[in-house]
Amino acid sequence: MTAGERDVDHHLIDGGDLGCGELLLKVAREVRQLPPGSLVGLRTLDAGAPVEVPTWCRLTGHHYLGLISDVRGDRTFAFRTRTPDNRPTPTGAPS
Numbered sequence: 001m002t003a004g005e006r007d008v009d010h011h012l013i014d015g016g017d018l019g020c021g022e023l024l025l026k027v028a029r030e031v032r033q034l035p036p037g038s039l040v041g042l043r044t045l046d047a048g049a050p051v052e053v054p055t056w057c058r059l060t061g062h063h064y065l066g067l068i069s070d071v072r073g074d075r076t077f078a079f080r081t082r083t084p085d086n087r088p089t090p091t092g093a094p095s
Contacts, residue, residue, distance in 0.1 A: 009035050015044035020052050031062070036083040041068070043076045053077045 013030050015023045023046050031040065040062075042053060050067065054077075057064035061082035069076040 009038040010041075011038055012041045012043065015042060015046065015049075017045045019046060020048050023049070024052065024056050027056070028060070031081055034081050036081055038081045039065075040079050040081060041076050042079070043074070045074055047073065049075055049077065053079070 011030075011034055013027055015026060018026060023044055027042060031038075034040070042049075044053075046052070054064045056062075057079050063080040063082070065078040065080060067075060068078050
């Protein structure tokens, strides 16, 4: 961990077995409460999450960091919340 990383808020969102729609609504609600630039871990059993989470991050302006754990379908993804100086990528625009 670098000195700069010590100053960043870290959060874990447990999506459990929620499906795509419910999972992303839960994540959106929780992320709205976090400071910009927060580091977030998202734990989920949703089989579609490897496609849904990076896409959601791109569309909402959050920085997707990748899959950090996958144990028999129990996955944890990481992303950093958007900051005031970045904007969501419009649908269809290259990321």
